[in-house]
Amino acid sequence: MAPRLHACKGLALGGDPTHIATMQSLAPAFSHVTEWVFDLDNTLYPASADLFSQIDVRMTQWIADYLEVEREEAFRIQKALYREHGTTLRGLIERHDIDPDSFLAFVHDIDYSPLKPDRALGEAIKALPGRRFIFTNGDKPHAERTARALGILDHFDDIFDIVAAKMTPKPSEATYQAFLAAHGVHAQKAAMFEDMARNLTVPKSLGMVTVLVEPTEQPRFKQSWETERESEIDFVTADLSDFLTRLVGAL
The missing domain is CATH 3.40.50.1000 (HAD superfamily/HAD-like)
Incomplete structure (x- = not known):
């Protein structure tokens, strides 16, 4: 087809x-x-x-570590920020004044072999x-x-x-x-x-x-x-x- x-x-x-x-x-x-x-x-x-799913998981982990919350709550925050601000990163910058370089380096540390x-x-x-x-x-x-x-x-x-x-x-x-x-x-x-x-x-x-x-x-x-x-x-x-x-x- x-x-x-x-x-x-x-x-x-x-x-x-x-x-x-x-x-x-x-x-x-x-x-x-x-x-x-x-x-x-x-x-x-x-x-x-399924490459982006790795990034998705690492964004959740970064938020959980940074905000000291459980992964379920981190995931909820991640998606809410994404929908409201266009990207999770933009939302984190506006809401928590994070270092974008640290975030970007962490979430893109993935396996590209797929x-x-x-x-x-x-x-x-x-x-x-x-x-x-x-x-x-x-x-x-x-x-x-x-x-x-x-x-x-x-x-x-x-x-x-x-x-x-x-x-x-x-x-x-x-x-x-x-x-x-x-x-x-x-x-x-x-x-x-x-x-x-x-x-x-x-x-x-x-x-x-x-x-x-x-x-x-x-x-x-x-x-x-x-x-x-x-x-x-x-x-x-x-x-x-x-x-x-x-x-x-x-x-």
Whole structure:
């Protein structure tokens, strides 16, 4: 069965011949794009790698240790801060004035071995016409380790991380504007790929082509509200590598 790929207006596609033909007909939607912007976690690698669950567990542990509370309470605090402030880190900074460097180093001290080089993804990203960026609410060292494990690090022009965003995460519009300004990116010539629908609302309003990378089954660490869609998204795919490979072939 072909990976799920459709426009959010309700056009669902299935079967390889129709899938390929539709990709060719959708290519004009990307014909003007010269700036390709990718979220990192659960976007450039599949959620099935379960990498972010390690980060999720370590965030809970950090909060439990720092606030001296039980893990159950730490988990509750973690998710409440995440929902209210965009990231757990931002909430901890605002509520507890923590050292962000210490937090980031701890939560990203994980095992990257579940990630394997993705040659097809690398070739597709490399073939995209124009510049390519990673835009993440994580930090740059984590992004570099992740992209290196996937074998795609060298295909990106730069990484815009939470430090560059002055600890203000997506979906804050100020953070998108900071990214655009830092790299001279014209939003109306850009496409953005994300696993979080709410992080595509601002890019869509700025004129970017938006692509939601949404697995068939949601990861166990995601909360139900994280999958809610606040605005129309241009395309949805369960397989980024397949999407880009077919798109590059049609451009």
